[in-house]
Amino acid sequence: MHPTAADLPYPALLSSQQLRARETRLARQLPPYSLMARAGAATARLALAIAPHARHIWVVCGAGNNGGDGLEAAIHLQAAGKTVHLSLMQTGDKPLPSDAAQALQRAQAAGLRIGDQAPGHFDLAIDALWGIGLRADRSSPADGPMLDWLQQLMQTEKDVLCMDTPSGLLADTGAWLPWLAAQVPPSPKGRRFTLSMLTLKPGLFTLQGRDWAGEVWLAPLSAGNPLWRSDQIPATDITVSDCGQLVTHARSPALAHDSHKGIFGDVGVLGGQSASSDGQGMEGAAILAASAALHAGAGRVMLHLLGSHPASPRPTGVVADIMLRSLEAMRALRGSLVCGCGGGSQVVQVIPQALQHPGSLVLDADALNAIAAQPQLQQALVQRAATADNRGITVLTPHPLELARLLGTDTPAIQSDRIGAARQAAQQWQCLVVLKGSGTVVAAPNGRYAINHSGNARLAIGGTGDVLAGCIGAHLAALPPGSSWADGWQPLLNAVWLHGHAADTWPLGRMLTASRLAHSLHRPG
Numbered sequence: 001m002h003p004t005a006a007d008l009p010y011p012a013l014l015s016s017q018q019l020r021a022r023e024t025r026l027a028r029q030l031p032p033y034s035l036m037a038r039a040g041a042a043t044a045r046l047a048l049a050i051a052p053h054a055r056h057i058w059v060v061c062g063a064g065n066n067g068g069d070g071l072e073a074a075i076h077l078q079a080a081g082k083t084v085h086l087s088l089m090q091t092g093d094k095p096l097p098s099d100a101a102q103a104l105q106r107a108q109a110a111g112l113r114i115g116d117q118a119p120g121h122f123d124l125a126i127d128a129l130w131g132i133g134l135r136a137d138r139s140s141p142a143d144g145p146m147l148d149w150l151q152q153l154m155q156t157e158k159d160v161l162c163m164d165t166p167s168g169l170l171a172d173t174g175a176w177l178p179w180l181a182a183q184v185p186p187s188p189k190g191r192r193f194t195l196s197m198l199t200l201k202p203g204l205f206t207l208q209g210r211d212w213a214g215e216v217w218l219a220p221l222s223a224g225n226p227l228w229r230s231d232q233i234p235a236t237d238i239t240v241s242d243c244g245q246l247v248t249h250a251r252s253p254a255l256a257h258d259s260h261k262g263i264f265g266d267v268g269v270l271g272g273q274s275a276s277s278d279g280q281g282m283e284g285a286a287i288l289a290a291s292a293a294l295h296a297g298a299g300r301v302m303l304h305l306l307g308s309h310p311a312s313p314r315p316t317g318v319v320a321d322i323m324l325r326s327l328e329a330m331r332a333l334r335g336s337l338v339c340g341c342g343g344g345s346q347v348v349q350v351i352p353q354a355l356q357h358p359g360s361l362v363l364d365a366d367a368l369n370a371i372a373a374q375p376q377l378q379q380a381l382v383q384r385a386a387t388a389d390n391r392g393i394t395v396l397t398p399h400p401l402e403l404a405r406l407l408g409t410d411t412p413a414i415q416s417d418r419i420g421a422a423r424q425a426a427q428q429w430q431c432l433v434v435l436k437g438s439g440t441v442v443a444a445p446n447g448r449y450a451i452n453h454s455g456n457a458r459l460a461i462g463g464t465g466d467v468l469a470g471c472i473g474a475h476l477a478a479l480p481p482g483s484s485w486a487d488g489w490q491p492l493l494n495a496v497w498l499h500g501h502a503a504d505t506w507p508l509g510r511m512l513t514a515s516r517l518a519h520s521l522h523r524p525g
């Protein structure tokens with residue numbers, strides 16, 4: 001018996017396909033038209049709350065049920081005394097879906113006039129062109145008002161409230177419609193809000209979704225969010241491995257007073273080749289990871305810089321708390337091992353040793369590149385998972401290009417479906433995978449995934465990924481050998497969330513650097 005989505009303490013992230021099945025089921029239990037009426041009313045309420053002084057509201061409706069929701073919202077906003085400018089996509093001879101047709105009749109009966117020109121002035125736009133029915137496989141329309149409307153919705157400095165999803169953004173992936181992608185400005189100019197209907201969609205929280213959805217609200221459209229309550233609608237066909245979760249905080253027990261350093265576990269860091277090897281010194285990356293592990297709460301931290309001699313002087317930046325170790329001495333490490341940060345071309349020599357590590361293993365950066373390039377290392381990685389009973393879990397922490405190398409594809413392919421790519425890698429390598437970037441995706445071998453909701457573009461500088469690797473090492477350090485990925489799931493989510501949270505709470509006016517970020521981490525609990 002698997003836990004179902006009903007067991008998740010939050011609205012799950014569902015794909016459009018999963019959502020449609022639930023929507024159909026829910027609609028059958030309610031009087032006709034209820035969902036559209038509720039979606040329209042909820043949108044109008046939110047519009048009045050976010051832009052109470054808006055007088056002119058432009059409601060842009062498509063020719064599907066998303067447009068129907070928009071028509072309903074328009075009726076409510078007009079009744080609230082607003083001047084509503086309504087644009088509706090004409091569909092030629094093709095009839096509107098029945099609910100949307102009913103919404104159109106109601107709008108006309110309410111005296112709303114429909115134009116195909118955007119108004120010269122508006123204070124708030126309601127975007128109801130496309131919702132989850134948007135199809136990625138359609139080519140660009142050559143002309144027509146829709147293109148003009150889309151451009152205005154993307155370029156306006158006024159507030160935009162998106163119904164269900166921002167039009168043009170694919171709800172499952174957070175990517176834009178392929179033909180639209182080239183026309184999308186780097187970031188919106190005005191405030192943006194999204195009212196997600198029934199449940200949350202993954203595309204609102206990763207890739208371009210975070211910028212273009214803006215502040216996300218949820219309209220369950222039914223009391224008690226019954227989609228997730230098995231007593232009202234059986235949801236046993238949705239397991240937690242089928243759907244995603246949004247990570248919005250760290251969840252960890254309070255620290256016991258009777259704690260000692262052994263409880264928190266040790267972290268070892270293997271990486272940071274010196275400049276003498278090929279002229280590319282990258283010790284800093286491994287030092288950042290070790291520093292992050294220290295501040296994130298490891299009991300003890302040990303560091304081996306690749307190519308270094310045990311008798312070498314302590315490199316600048318390695319504080320006294322960090323113990324320098326020879327490669328040989330690292331074999332005795334228990335706890336977690338972080339391998340690859342700044343590893344350069346030398347790291348390949350130590351990966352076989354790392355894969356034998358009896359505790360949790362975090363593979364980052366050049367370790368991932370080396371594995372991508374060498375089939376025998378890939379076999380060894382799979383072999384490690386097969387013998388996980390006496391080893392530990394393995395976490396891969398790629399950015400999109402590193403994951404593209406691992407999966408033998410390119411970055412655009414990864415970014416066009418970040419969730420799918422992370423799940424594929426997790427399944428293929430039987431590892432936990434952390435695909436970094438805006439809306440970091442964490443995936444497990446059984447398909448379970450999560451999207452991290454913390455973090456921001458302050459992190460888009462060199463070294464913050466090394467800090468994340470060290471932070472993850474610290475959070476996994478206490479897991480005993482033989483732990484399963486399920487044991488590591490929550491500590492891993494905590495690490496990813498806290499790393500992003502540190503950037504979210506960064507003091508204004510103080511530049512975020514990777515070393516400062518490492519120092520700002522702290523042990524949860």
Ligand SMILES: NC(=O)C1=CN([C@@H]2O[C@H](COP(=O)(O)OP(=O)(O)OC[C@H]3O[C@@H](n4cnc5c(N)ncnc54)[C@H](OP(=O)(O)O)[C@@H]3O)[C@@H](O)[C@H]2O)[C@@H](O)CC1
Nearest residue numbers: 035036039063064065066130131132133134135138164197
């Ligand atoms: N039913 C209900 O009670 C409830 C419904 N809800 C709402 O319904 C929404 C889903 O409605 P939906 O299924 O009608 O899809 P929708 O997003 O309107 O898009 C379809 C339209 O877009 C068009 N189109 C698609 N792709 C295109 C492209 N690439 N380029 C150009 N055109 C394209 C497509 O054209 P067609 O394929 O028909 O030619 C059709 O006209 C959902 O997001 C939520 O808001 C919820 O509030 C819950 C209650």
Ligand SMILES: Nc1ncnc2c1ncn2[C@@H]1O[C@H](COP(=O)(O)OP(=O)(O)O)[C@@H](O)[C@H]1O
Nearest residue numbers: 436437438455456457459460462463464465466
């Ligand atoms: N725009 C962004 N929004 C949120 N997080 C970001 C953004 N850009 C980068 N990050 C985060 O910063 C880190 C960068 O990691 P990575 O690309 O490996 O950098 P490096 O190798 O230089 O350490 C990751 O945790 C990533 O998720």
